[in-house]
Amino acid sequence: MTPRRTGEIAFHHLVKGHYSGVRVATATVVRDQETWNGLWRSVTFGSSSPSEPPAVDWASRMVVFVGVGTRNTGGYQVEITRLYEEDDAIRVYVQETCPGPRAVVTCALTHPFHAVTSARRPDHVVFDFRMEIVTRE
Numbered sequence: 001m002t003p004r005r006t007g008e009i010a011f012h013h014l015v016k017g018h019y020s021g022v023r024v025a026t027a028t029v030v031r032d033q034e035t036w037n038g039l040w041r042s043v044t045f046g047s048s049s050p051s052e053p054p055a056v057d058w059a060s061r062m063v064v065f066v067g068v069g070t071r072n073t074g075g076y077q078v079e080i081t082r083l084y085e086e087d088d089a090i091r092v093y094v095q096e097t098c099p100g101p102r103a104v105v106t107c108a109l110t111h112p113f114h115a116v117t118s119a120r121r122p123d124h125v126v127f128d129f130r131m132e133i134v135t136r137e
Helices: 032-045
Strands: 007-009 010-018 024-028 061-068 077-086 089-099 113-119 124-134
Touching: 010 077, 024 032, 024 124, 032 061, 061 077, 061 089, 077 113
Parallel strands: 089 124
Antiparallel strands: 007 077, 010 113, 024 061, 061 113, 077 089
């Protein structure tokens, strides 16, 4: 019997922002340049000067990406906070922060996203979203 694999997976911040072309909620793992190029085109869609996608060593790394889609105001954030290996799956913990009812926010549509890299793994990925409402009086 093969022993179970469990434990924290190290990851590195790749890119994070409040404005993107990702209009619908997206949670995905990217393991090749072609897929990353397509996702990056979505991230930079609508930008007056789209940049090249951040470089990734696809032989040893993969990208974990979350975008929460369109939000009606500023004050929203999303962050990948933890990657954890459980048996034959990787659990990605995601924290979405939302402004409280009295928060002072920008009156603009936002599309928060976050991408991290970690060691390449073939495992199934499960995303675990948590929401926090920030109340500022």
